């Protein structure tokens with residue numbers, strides 16, 4: 243047993259009596275963890291034993307004030323420039339809320355709910371290479387790190403149809419690479435996020451389950467493109483609302499069931515995120531699996547936008563956007 247594991251084993255007796263609370267729970271803890279076995283974290287010098295245990299049991303870890311205000315202000319400014327079309331970034335996907343998309347188009351940030359794939363925007367991509375983020379990421383992925391998926395989310399004030407909600411889902415549904423345990427998302431609040439403006443909601447412990455079937459939820463007011471939801475999760479299951487301050491960052495496992503609520507305020511709730519994976523991960527074929535529906539949808543959208551994309555595989559699409567941020571490029 244490694245020294246770190248031994249330290250953790252000794253600490254567990256203490257934790258059994260006084261569990262470390264890393265994020266506020268709104269309900270009871272889930273699965274018990276055998277103190278000797280680590281599956282979701284790697285040996286490292288960064289995570290305190292109680293943090294490591296928390297991630298192992300819950301599938302997420304919230305770190306306060308990890309990103310400085312100055313960096314955040316630069317990301318926000320770049321987002322404004324993109325919205326005003328002052329900069330054009332190759333490959334960037336710009337998404338609009340379905341209720342806004344149907345209304346008159348205004349070329350500013352009020353029209354845009356999310357941008358994806360900013361790997362070729364040096365300003366925004368700095369987020370993915372921040373050393374303080376990568377230090378944590380390495381605890382989950384190991385030393386060879388690819389930034390695979392980037393997003394800046396600008397959750398709009400809800401227009402009354404509840405379309406600002408993000409259905410509960412597992413991010414692994416979108417990814418044709420494995421193993422899941424060597425993938426992690428970093429999600430940083432670009433301002434205070436709370437229940438009013440639609441913070442993240444997570445179901446602790448669900449990362450220990452399997453990938454579930456996903457599809458569009460049957461919501462009356464409609465649902466945004468590619469916002470698939472888990473079909474059969476138990477709505478009574480304990481949930482945690484992750485209220486965060488500007489710069490706070492949550493790291494979470496790709497099987498963790500999560501989503502976000504309606505934005506009941508008049509402001510836009512902003513967050514930036516990156517999914518990282520070990521470059522030792524392998525691409526998988528998702529044909530015949532629950533992920534086939536998202537593969538087909540992504541390929542259809544890509545071929546509409548870019549007729550030359552016909553014939554490009556789902557795995558190739560991921561390989562184009564992946565960028566090495568630390569260590570060596572291997573398989574991914």
Ligand SMILES: O=C(O)CCC(=O)C(=O)O
Pocket residue numbers: 393395397408413440441442500501502513
């Ligand atoms: O930021 C949010 O509201 C949810 C983001 C999310 O879960 C996702 O885009 O996968």
